[in-house]
Amino acid sequence: MINVFSTVKISVRALRVNKMRSALTILGIIIGVGAVITMLAVGNGARKKIEEQISSIGSNLLIIFPGSSGSGGVRFGSGTQPTLTIKDAEAIQKECSSVQEASPVINGTAQIVYSNQNWSTSIIGTTPNMFIVRDWSIINGKVFTNDDVKSSTKVCLLGQTVVDNIFGNLDPVGHIIRIKKVPFKIIGVLESKGQSAQGHDQDDVIYIPITTAQKKLFGTQFPGTVRTIMVKAKTFEDLAKAESQINELLKQRHRIGNKQENDFTVRNLTQIMQTAEQATNIMTLLLGAVASVSLLVGGIGIMNIMLVSVTERTREIGIRMAIGAKTWDIRLQFIIEALTLSLIGGLIGIAFGIAGAKIVSILAEWNTIISNMSLVLAFGFSGIIGLFFGFYPAYKASLLNPIDALRFE
Amino acid sequence: MPLIEIKEVNKIYKLGDIEVNALHNISLSIEKGEFAGIMGPSGSGKSTFLNIIGCLDRPTSGQYLIDGFNVSQLNRDQLSNIRNIKIGFIFQGFNLLPRTSAIENVELPMLYKGVSAKERKKIAIEALSAVGLEERKNHYPNQLSGGQQQRVAIARALVNKAPIILADEPTGNLDTKTSSEIMELFLKLNRESNISIIIVTHEPDIAAYCKRIIRFKDGNIISDERNEQN
Numbered sequence: 097m098i099n100v101f102s103t104v105k106i107s108v109r110a111l112r113v114n115k116m117r118s119a120l121t122i123l124g125i126i127i128g129v130g131a132v133i134t135m136l137a138v139g140n141g142a143r144k145k146i147e148e149q150i151s152s153i154g155s156n157l158l159i160i161f162p163g164s165s166g167s168g169g170v171r172f173g174s175g176t177q178p179t180l181t182i183k184d185a186e187a188i189q190k191e192c193s194s195v196q197e198a199s200p201v202i203n204g205t206a207q208i209v210y211s212n213q214n215w216s217t218s219i220i221g222t223t224p225n226m227f228i229v230r231d232w233s234i235i236n237g238k239v240f241t242n243d244d245v246k247s248s249t250k251v252c253l254l255g256q257t258v259v260d261n262i263f264g265n266l267d268p269v270g271h272i273i274r275i276k277k278v279p280f281k282i283i284g285v286l287e288s289k290g291q292s293a294q295g296h297d298q299d300d301v302i303y304i305p306i307t308t309a310q311k312k313l314f315g316t317q318f319p320g321t322v323r324t325i326m327v328k329a330k331t332f333e334d335l336a337k338a339e340s341q342i343n344e345l346l347k348q349r350h351r352i353g354n355k356q357e358n359d360f361t362v363r364n365l366t367q368i369m370q371t372a373e374q375a376t377n378i379m380t381l382l383l384g385a386v387a388s389v390s391l392l393v394g395g396i397g398i399m400n401i402m403l404v405s406v407t408e409r410t411r412e413i414g415i416r417m418a419i420g421a422k423t424w425d426i427r428l429q430f431i432i433e434a435l436t437l438s439l440i441g442g443l444i445g446i447a448f449g450i451a452g453a454k455i456v457s458i459l460a461e462w463n464t465i466i467s468n469m470s471l472v473l474a475f476g477f478s479g480i481i482g483l484f485f486g487f488y489p490a491y492k493a494s495l496l497n498p499i500d501a502l503r504f505e
Numbered sequence: 506m507p508l509i510e511i512k513e514v515n516k517i518y519k520l521g522d523i524e525v526n527a528l529h530n531i532s533l534s535i536e537k538g539e540f541a542g543i544m545g546p547s548g549s550g551k552s553t554f555l556n557i558i559g560c561l562d563r564p565t566s567g568q569y570l571i572d573g574f575n576v577s578q579l580n581r582d583q584l585s586n587i588r589n590i591k592i593g594f595i596f597q598g599f600n601l602l603p604r605t606s607a608i609e610n611v612e613l614p615m616l617y618k619g620v621s622a623k624e625r626k627k628i629a630i631e632a633l634s635a636v637g638l639e640e641r642k643n644h645y646p647n648q649l650s651g652g653q654q655q656r657v658a659i660a661r662a663l664v665n666k667a668p669i670i671l672a673d674e675p676t677g678n679l680d681t682k683t684s685s686e687i688m689e690l691f692l693k694l695n696r697e698s699n700i701s702i703i704i705v706t707h708e709p710d711i712a713a714y715c716k717r718i719i720r721f722k723d724g725n726i727i728s729d730e731r732n733e734q735n
C-alpha cells in the first residue's frame with residue numbers, strides 16, 4: 097500500500113539534506129514560472145488596452161473619409177476636396193439596410209470662455225445619433241435633438257475633461273459658455289471615455305449640432321460638406337455588407353463610373369481594431385511560449401538533479417526495497433520529490449512573476465494585467481513539468497534490482 | 506510443513522562467457538523456530554543462498570516455498586510484499602537509512618505495509634525497547650555505535666512480526682563483546698518469540714550459538730548437522 101503523506105515527508109527530508117542543490121534546482125523553475133507570468137501579464141495588458149479602445153470608439157463601426165484610397169492608402173489631406181455631405185449621411189441611414197445609424201461630423205479646434213476661465217478644445221458638430229454610433233451616454237442633462245440640428249440651436253455637450261478644467265466640481269448644465277465668442281447653452285455632460293487608440297484624450301471635447309458648427313463656427317468655402325461620416329452597422333456580421341452598400345450608394349450619389357476612382361473611402365474601424373487585438377493575442381502567445389522555454393529548461397534541471405539523486409541513493413533504494421518498498425512506493429517517492437521541487441518553485445515563481453509584472457509596468461509604463469488564469473496556468477504547468485521530468489528518474493529507480501542496489505558502493 | 510523449503514535450487518552468474526555456479530542443486534528444509542547457522546569459506550555461496558531465501562534474489566532454477574507457498578513465480582511487488590511481512594533481513598553493514606532517526610528507520614517496514622502513523626510509532630517503540638534502545642530512539646545512525654546500529658536493524662526486522670530473520674554476517678563489523686550481546690539477543694528472540702533465525706557466519710564463536718549448522722563449499726552443502734552443545 098502506498099502512503100502518500102509519509103512519502104511526502106520522506107521526499108521533503110531528502111530535499112532538505114541537499115539544501116543548496118535543491119535551492120538551485122528550484123531557482124530554474126522560479127525563473128521559468130516568473131517569466132511566464134510576467135510575459136502573460138504584459139500581453140494581457142496590451143490586449144486589455146486594445147479592448148478598452150474598441151469599446152470606447154463604439155462597436156460595429158465604419159468611418160467614411162473624403163478622398164480616394166489608391167494603392168498607397170488613404171489620400172486625404174489639405175488639398176482633398178471635401179466631397180461628403182450631410183445629405184450623404186442621411187441617404188446612407190435611409191437606404192443602406194445593414195446600417196443602423198450614420199452620423200456626419202464636422203470638427204475643429206476653438207477657444208472657449210466661461211467667466212474668467214478659458215480652455216482650448218476640440219469642437220465636434222454632429223447629429224444626435226452620434227451617441228448611438230459611439231455607444232456613448234450622457235451622465236448629466238440630455239443630448240441635443242434633431243430639432244436642434246434643424247434649427248441650428250446654440251447648445252452644447254461637454255466632455256469630462258472640459259468640465260474638470262472649466263467648472264471643477266460645479267454642475268455646468270444650464271450655464272452659458274462662449275465658443276469663439278458665440279454663446280452656447282450647456283445641456284449635458286458626456287460620460288468619460290478615456291484615451292483613444294492614438295493616445296489623445298477623448299473627453300477633451302465639446303459636441304454641438306452639426307448645422308450650428310457649419311453656420312456659426314467653421315463656415316468654409318464648401319458649404320454643406322462634412323469631414324467624415326461615422327456609421328454603425330446593425331451587427332458585427334453586417335459590417336461587410338454595410339461597407340459595400342455604402343460604396344454603391346455613394347458611387348451612385350457622386351456619379352462615379354466603374355472605371356473612376358472613388359472620391360471617398362470607407363474604413364472598417366472595428367475590423368482594424370480586431371486585427372490589432374488578434375496581433376496582441378499572438379504576441380501574448382509568443383511571449384508566453386518563449387517564457388515557457390525557460391520553464392522547460394528548469395524542468396530539465398529537475399530531471400538532472402533527480403537522476404543524480406537516484407544514483408547517489410541507490411543503496412537507500414536497495415534498503416527500502418529489501419524491507420518491502422514496492423515499485424510505486426519508490427516511484428512515488430522520487431516523483432513527489434520532483435513535484436515538491438517544482439511546486440515550491442512554482443509558488444515562489446508566482447511571487448516573482450507578480451513582482452516582475454509590477455516592475456515592467458512601472459519601468460516601461462506599460463499596463464500589465466495578471467489574470468488568475470495565468471497564475472493557475474503557470475503553477476499547473478510547473479506541476480506538470482515536475483511530474484514529467486520526475487517520472488523518468490523515478491522509473492529508473494523503481495527498476496533497480498534490490499540486490500544490486502544494496503551492493504552499490 | 507516446513508517454514509522454508511528449497512528444492513534443487515541452482516544459481517548461475519554469467520559474467521560474459523564465464524559462468525559461475527554459485528549454488529549447485531541445493532535442497533533444504535527449515536522448520537519454524539529453528540536457529541540455523543550457515544558456515545563455509547568465502548565465496549562458497551552463503552550470501553547467494555541467504556539472498557534467495559530472503560526473496561532479494563531469484564534462483565536460476567529450482568523451487569522455493571515459504572509456508573508451503575511457492576514464491577518462485579511471484580512478481581517484483583509480490584516479492585516485496587513477502588520481504589515486508591515474512592522476512593527480517595540483518596546485514597553485516599547494518600544498512601540503516603542515513604540521516605534518519607532510529608525510530609523512523611524502525612517504522613519503515615510498517616510504512617510500506619500501510620500501518621497507521623500512531624500504530625507505527627507505538628510498535629516501533631516496543632521493538633526498540635525489546636532491543637534495549639528505547640532512549641536512543643531519536644538518534645541518527647551516525648550517532649550510534651556499531652552494536653547499537655545493529656540492534657536498531659534487528660528492531661526494524663521485528664516490527665512486522667516476520668516469522669523469519671535472515672542475518673548475513675551480522676557480527677562481522679562488531680567486536681567480540683558486542684557480538685555476543687547481539688547473539689544473545691537473537692537467542693532470546695528465538696526462544697521467546699519462536700522466530701526462525703538463519704545466520705551466515707564464518708566465526709566458530711558465533712556458530713556456537715546455533716542449534717543447527719549447515720556447511721557450504723563451492724555452492725554445495727557439504728554437511729548439515731545438529732549442534733550438540735545446544
Ligand SMILES: Nc1ncnc2c1ncn2[C@@H]1O[C@H](COP(=O)(O)OP(=O)(O)O)[C@@H](O)[C@H]1O
Binds near residue numbers: 520527545547552554
Ligand atoms: N553479482 C554477482 N555476479 C557474479 N558473481 C557473483 C555475484 N555474487 C556472487 N558471485 C559469485 O558467487 C559465488 C558465491 O558468492 P557469495 O554467495 O557472495 O559467497 P559467500 O557469501 O559465501 O562469501 C562467488 O564465487 C562470487 O564470486
Ligand SMILES: [Mg+2]
Binds near residue numbers: 551552553
Ligand atoms: Mg557473503
